[in-house]
Structure formats: structure tokens, C-alpha cells
Amino acid sequence: MSKAQHAPARGFPEAEFATRTEKVQAQMAQQGLDGMLLLTEPEVRYFSGFHTLFWQSPTRPWFLFVPAQGKPIAIIPEIGAELMRQTWIDDIRTWSAPAPTDDGISLLTELLSPLAASGGRLGMLKGHETNLRMPLGDYERLMGALPGLQIEDATGLVRALRMVKSEAEIEKLSHICAIGSRTFDAVPQIAQEGLPFEDLFRQFRREALSQGADDVPYLVGGADQGGYHDVISPPSPRPLQRGDVFMLDTGATWDGYYCDFDRNWAVGQADDASRRAYDVLWRATEAGIAAARPGTTCRELFHAMQSVITELDDQGGDVGRLGHGLGMQLTEWPSHAAFDDTVIEENMVLTLEPSLSYGDGRIMVHEENIVVRADGAQLLTTRAAPELPVI
Structure with missing residues (x-):
């Protein structure tokens, strides 16, 4: 008998990701968040199903935006587009990376500008056991291009769901x-x-x-x-x-x-x-x-x-x-x-x-x-x- 027999099915059905997203969006609504921006591998994978060892390379940043309603939006390097298309994500926006002068920043700015214009509240992970997986300089440039955007801590929402x-x-x-x-x-x-x-x-x-x-x-x-x-x-x-x-x-x-x-x-x-x-x-x-x-x-x-x-x-x-x-x-x-x-x-x-x-x-x-x-x-x-x- 093969040692690999009786293994569970790999991946998850689309309903798994839909449930996770709906749960976090309900919590976002209670906390008054208009969206959530995720940058780290476990969180991106948790809500999208995007699973790759390519994260071990520090060269490229990867972004997933969870809106107040609907499916998440992927903002990722073009090299990951084919794999992301195999997930339940429909809206995939890419750029040719690495691009040190604009590593996805203009795409993020375009996506988040409506929130900034209305003084929206964007959730990001700020708490213990989290990190900012993008250059600090790029983050500062992004925030500088989005005056009016309020950044709130969404660590508790994701933590409670993933636990x-x-x-x-x-x-x-x-x-x-x-x-x-x-x-x-x-x-x-x-x-x-x-x-x-x-x-x-x-x-x-x-x-x-x-x-x-x-x-x-x-x-x-x-x-x-x-x-x-x-x-x-x-x-x-x-x-x-x-x-x-x-x-x-x-x-x-x-x-x-x-x-x-x-x-x-x-x-x-x-x-x-x-x-x-x-x-x-x-x-x-x-x-x-x-x-x-x-x-x-x-x-x-x-x-x-x-x-x-x-x-x-x-x-x-x-x-x-x-x-x-x-x-x-x-x-x-x-x-x-x-x-x-x-x-x-x-x-x-x-x-x-x-x-x-x-x-x-x-x-x-x-x-x-x-x-x-x-x-x-x-x-x-x-x-x-x-x-x-x-x-």
C-alpha cells in the first residue's frame, strides 16, 4: 500500500474561500473598514488560494485587496498571473516586476484612490507576529499619494478568523x-x-x-x-x-x-x-x-x-x-x-x-x-x- 494513499484532496473548493471572505467582510463592516490590504504569504494564500514557494524570493512584493463586498482583488507581478488565474480570484492586475521605480505602487494607488478621496478606512496588519512585506520607502510613497486614507489595524480580524x-x-x-x-x-x-x-x-x-x-x-x-x-x-x-x-x-x-x-x-x-x-x-x-x-x-x-x-x-x-x-x-x-x-x-x-x-x-x-x-x-x-x- 502506498504511504501517500488516503491523503485529503489538495487545495480547497471555492466555497472555502468565499466563506472566509464573507466572514472577514462581516467583521470589517462592524469595525467600519472600507477595505483591507494584505501583503504577506499566509494571508494572501488564506483568502485567495495562491500557493507558491516563490515567496522565498524577496525581490517582488505581492498584494491582495479585500473590498467591503465581493471577491478580493490581486495586484501581483506578472510572473504570478497564470497561477493566480487558477484560484477563485477574477480581478488580477499585474505589472512587469521587478520594477524598483514602481513595483505595483501605481496600480495600488489607482485601486485605493477612491477610498482616499472619501476619507475611507483601510485595514492593514500592524500587530504582533505581522510584518510589512514591501519596501518601507514604497509604503511611504503609497501613503503620500493617498492623502485622506486612514490606516487602521486589522490584525485582530484576521487573527480571530485564522485561529x-x-x-x-x-x-x-x-x-x-x-x-x-x-x-x-x-x-x-x-x-x-x-x-x-x-x-x-x-x-x-x-x-x-x-x-x-x-x-x-x-x-x-x-x-x-x-x-x-x-x-x-x-x-x-x-x-x-x-x-x-x-x-x-x-x-x-x-x-x-x-x-x-x-x-x-x-x-x-x-x-x-x-x-x-x-x-x-x-x-x-x-x-x-x-x-x-x-x-x-x-x-x-x-x-x-x-x-x-x-x-x-x-x-x-x-x-x-x-x-x-x-x-x-x-x-x-x-x-x-x-x-x-x-x-x-x-x-x-x-x-x-x-x-x-x-x-x-x-x-x-x-x-x-x-x-x-x-x-x-x-x-x-x-x-x-x-x-x-x-x-
């Missing part, structure tokens, strides 16, 4: 989490004493692709005697040694949606301190799974996990949060942290990521992916073993 997933999105997320779980299951057959850590990364990526992942754009980890000290560095050429504890954390993708979770192992033998740290984190994750219900706040979810972590570490690894949202991006809103009062809703997809410090500067991280249903959390990942696995 709650449709069933079609959840199906894709479940699929990539299953691929990630099968890949992690293969690690004990791949990893062995003497294998350079960087070679384990290469073999893990190959395994994920063979299991059906489209890509593995994110893979980090750590390995050292009795426990690792860092979880975001590239892999070293150092061979795995007996007594090492190592972790792999992957963000693999399928059809533009991410999984994001990790697994820990010991090589040959596991020391008592690492076994203890693993047990605390496993139980902290259990507490998070139990607490992740509609109506719970992210702050409460954080404290549910942190109350277990403090058995061993009162700082919780000092990483600032113990999980986050998941979807078209490796990390999305919200954050499981003491500062986040976001109320968890049904169909949010979240990571639970407790961490702690132990021993002489060692750290450990444990992570699972869940979807929140009406009656509580449902695991999308295959639950990690309750005791630290030894290879």
Missing part, C-alpha cells in the same frame, strides 16, 4: 501530523551510536519525504551527554555517543500546512535525571491535554502545564511560552503563556510544548499537536512514549 480552523484545514493538519508521527517512529531504525548528528537530520528528512511530506522546511534539535543544552541550532557533525540524550523537532508540510512537534531519545542508556525530566514533561503534557477545552484561556492552559513543571523547574525552561497555534505557519496565534488571555475555541489547532531546565544547564522539550473539539482535546500526533525511549 479557528475549518474541517478541511483540520483534515490537512491531521494528515501531516500522521506523516510526522510515522517519521518519528522510524528514528530508532535510523539513529545509532556513531552516526553523525547532521547525517541523522538528512536521513530524517528523507524519511519524512518518503512518508508523504511535501517538504521539511524546519528541523532542529540537540544532542549531548546526559542531555542537550540548545534546541534551535543547526546539527553538528559530532557522532551520537552512548549516554547521549537527543531531540528532534520537525515542522514538515503537506499542501501548505504544518505539523510541529518533537521527540526525545537516549542512546544506549538514560541517566536518572533525564528520565525524571522526561516524566515531568510527559505529565505536564497530559495536564495540557486535559485543560485544552473550549472556554479555557491560554493563560490557564499555560498554568496547567507549568504547575507540573515546577516539580522540577520553577522557570519552565524560560522559553516564554509552552505552545502556540499551528496551521499554515509553523507557529501561529495564540501563545500558551502567562500574558495571553485568548479564549480557546472549538476547532483551534494547537501545540502543547512544555519545557524545563535540569541538571547542569540541560534542557528538555516535549511537544504534541492537538485539535480542540467540543468535548476537549483530540491528539493529531501519535502520543509520545510515557518513558524516555532508549535506542
Whole structure:
């Protein structure tokens, strides 16, 4: 049987984008916005279906305008026109790019001038975890050409919509989490004493692709005697040694949606301190799974996990949060942290990521992916073993 069988259909039906657009337009009306201008890949893709890796090039800006009513309008480089025509978008305005003296600015000015003339309110993303994906100089020139246009923060509108997933999105997320779980299951057959850590990364990526992942754009980890000290560095050429504890954390993708979770192992033998740290984190994750219900706040979810972590570490690894949202991006809103009062809703997809410090500067991280249903959390990942696995 092919590992790729039973995969969901790629893309979404037009009704998915129509629903998303209608929902955000209803919120725009309540907030008094006359339009919304989007410049970043996840938001452009979310409302249009335009999916390409070409965003990795910083050369060209891309714009999507969401009017108060009707379909979004694409203002994009000509190189993307054919792909955009395959989406549900009808109004596609292009220019020959790159054009440093006018990279879509005159087209945007023409589109937005009626709003500016009437003192209209244009929503843009200004908040945390957003960015302006166009040259600041071009943005200043655009605003200078549109006197009277009022720029308002639309972060909350898009954030609230994207945090709650449709069933079609959840199906894709479940699929990539299953691929990630099968890949992690293969690690004990791949990893062995003497294998350079960087070679384990290469073999893990190959395994994920063979299991059906489209890509593995994110893979980090750590390995050292009795426990690792860092979880975001590239892999070293150092061979795995007996007594090492190592972790792999992957963000693999399928059809533009991410999984994001990790697994820990010991090589040959596991020391008592690492076994203890693993047990605390496993139980902290259990507490998070139990607490992740509609109506719970992210702050409460954080404290549910942190109350277990403090058995061993009162700082919780000092990483600032113990999980986050998941979807078209490796990390999305919200954050499981003491500062986040976001109320968890049904169909949010979240990571639970407790961490702690132990021993002489060692750290450990444990992570699972869940979807929140009406009656509580449902695991999308295959639950990690309750005791630290030894290879």
C-alpha cells in the first residue's frame, strides 16, 4: 500500500474561500473598514488560494485587496498571473516586476484612490507576529499619494478568523501530523551510536519525504551527554555517543500546512535525571491535554502545564511560552503563556510544548499537536512514549 494513499484532496473548493471572505467582510463592516490590504504569504494564500514557494524570493512584493463586498482583488507581478488565474480570484492586475521605480505602487494607488478621496478606512496588519512585506520607502510613497486614507489595524480580524480552523484545514493538519508521527517512529531504525548528528537530520528528512511530506522546511534539535543544552541550532557533525540524550523537532508540510512537534531519545542508556525530566514533561503534557477545552484561556492552559513543571523547574525552561497555534505557519496565534488571555475555541489547532531546565544547564522539550473539539482535546500526533525511549 502506498504511504501517500488516503491523503485529503489538495487545495480547497471555492466555497472555502468565499466563506472566509464573507466572514472577514462581516467583521470589517462592524469595525467600519472600507477595505483591507494584505501583503504577506499566509494571508494572501488564506483568502485567495495562491500557493507558491516563490515567496522565498524577496525581490517582488505581492498584494491582495479585500473590498467591503465581493471577491478580493490581486495586484501581483506578472510572473504570478497564470497561477493566480487558477484560484477563485477574477480581478488580477499585474505589472512587469521587478520594477524598483514602481513595483505595483501605481496600480495600488489607482485601486485605493477612491477610498482616499472619501476619507475611507483601510485595514492593514500592524500587530504582533505581522510584518510589512514591501519596501518601507514604497509604503511611504503609497501613503503620500493617498492623502485622506486612514490606516487602521486589522490584525485582530484576521487573527480571530485564522485561529479557528475549518474541517478541511483540520483534515490537512491531521494528515501531516500522521506523516510526522510515522517519521518519528522510524528514528530508532535510523539513529545509532556513531552516526553523525547532521547525517541523522538528512536521513530524517528523507524519511519524512518518503512518508508523504511535501517538504521539511524546519528541523532542529540537540544532542549531548546526559542531555542537550540548545534546541534551535543547526546539527553538528559530532557522532551520537552512548549516554547521549537527543531531540528532534520537525515542522514538515503537506499542501501548505504544518505539523510541529518533537521527540526525545537516549542512546544506549538514560541517566536518572533525564528520565525524571522526561516524566515531568510527559505529565505536564497530559495536564495540557486535559485543560485544552473550549472556554479555557491560554493563560490557564499555560498554568496547567507549568504547575507540573515546577516539580522540577520553577522557570519552565524560560522559553516564554509552552505552545502556540499551528496551521499554515509553523507557529501561529495564540501563545500558551502567562500574558495571553485568548479564549480557546472549538476547532483551534494547537501545540502543547512544555519545557524545563535540569541538571547542569540541560534542557528538555516535549511537544504534541492537538485539535480542540467540543468535548476537549483530540491528539493529531501519535502520543509520545510515557518513558524516555532508549535506542
